[in-house]
Amino acid sequence: MARKRKGRDLHGWLVVDKPAGITSTSVINKVKWALDAKKAGHAGTLDPEATGVLAVALGEATKTVPWITDALKAYTFTVRLGQKTNTDDAEGEVTHESPDRPTDDDIKAQLGQFVGDIMQIPPAFSAVKIDGQRAYKRARDGEEFEIAARPLWVEELLLVDRPDADHVTLEMTCGKGGYVRSIARDLGDALGCFGHVRELRRTWSGPFDAKDGVTLEQLDEHAKTDGLDHMIQPLEAGLDDLPRVHCPESSVTKLRNGNPALVMGDVEYGEECWAAHDDHAIAVGIFKSGELHPTRVFVR
Template structure:
């Protein structure tokens, strides 16, 4: 029998404005400690040197993480033109350079090929698995390997500022699994000048925005106090992109036990995924069929 995990049974979302120089996992550990939470996880990794919104799920909210990772997210980043690095960001070694510098119009014209349904090859220094090994481990060992291209939906990619001849600021809205470093690398290749990410910030992710996030200093100041609890957002925010059905009180127990039960739904199609709420609180997520919700995830009433 495994050891029972210590901590508070606390559920919801705490939004962090992650600083550079720390891993996403370290941020989650900090939040778990500050709230003395039994369970915590994040909705979408940020590279250690990246900043911006990192949504930390607590307790039952961890069951809604997939709906945030699948949601659109937006990044603001600076591309250093004229240099390619082995990591596709400023942390790596320069492996190619060019004196060519594109005009603003050339950059804007090139961005179009990275919008819509595209195929993208992740950076070699990434957590992608190759025959069971992380790509970054193989790259560090100077192993030769290829990463297959994978699909990515890019909603928008625009130039927001030309800082100087060597630097351009871009903003991108994309779906799940996008690598900004790959966009910078591939844009540089398309422009014939090379490129890598110099600065990267995630400005929003699903319903969460960086400007609403707490800094690590603020979390430290409020750690293990009721003041920090006041910043926890309801777990239901993680279900904002799903339609909601009303759960009658008599259906709640059946749903929480994993059984289909009647719900009141309006405008929800047969077989569509939705969530059921009782008095505004999430009871279960599942498929709506013939007036019943067939649950795939259930939430403990706390």
């Protein structure tokens, strides 16, 4: 007989304002410990030195992670001009240098090529798998390898500040799978002066904003209490980008058992949506001929 998982049955999202110097996995473990939560996961890894929104899913909310992962995200980052590093950020070794420094107009003229549907090569020091092994492990071992370019949607890329000749601060809104380090590297190459990320902050991710984030200090202060429960956003926040339909009482049990059932709403045939009863998500699925065919069900 399987042992019952210890901890509290918490279902929803806790936004953490991640500080620099800690991995995303460590943050998840700390949240799970502090809240005494049975189950936790996250939507979108941040590099250890990056800060900002790390959206932590609790309990049944972990089933909504794919929609937050797919949602648009916004970053503010500072590029160090004149230097390329092997990690494309300030943690790596400088491999190339240039005395040239572009003007603001030079930089703005190059930003357009990084907007829209672009192809991007992830950094060598990244979690991308090459023949079953993480790229960063191969890079640490000094191996030479190539990473295939991947598609990325960039909604917007703006120059917002120029602190000095060596640095430029940019804001980017992009879709799933974007590497800010790659943008900094490729922009530096396009400008002919090299570049790497000096500072990086994720300001929002889907419906979650950094201003609503809990700090690690708050997690420590309220650890093993219910002091942060009021900060937990509902599971339904993870479904913000999907249309909603109404699930009548007669359909609740059917949907929770994974069976098609009658729902009501203004959605197209074959469209993905989520069904709610009394404002609680019951299931996500495909709408067909007045019925929802569930692909995920929520049990709370």
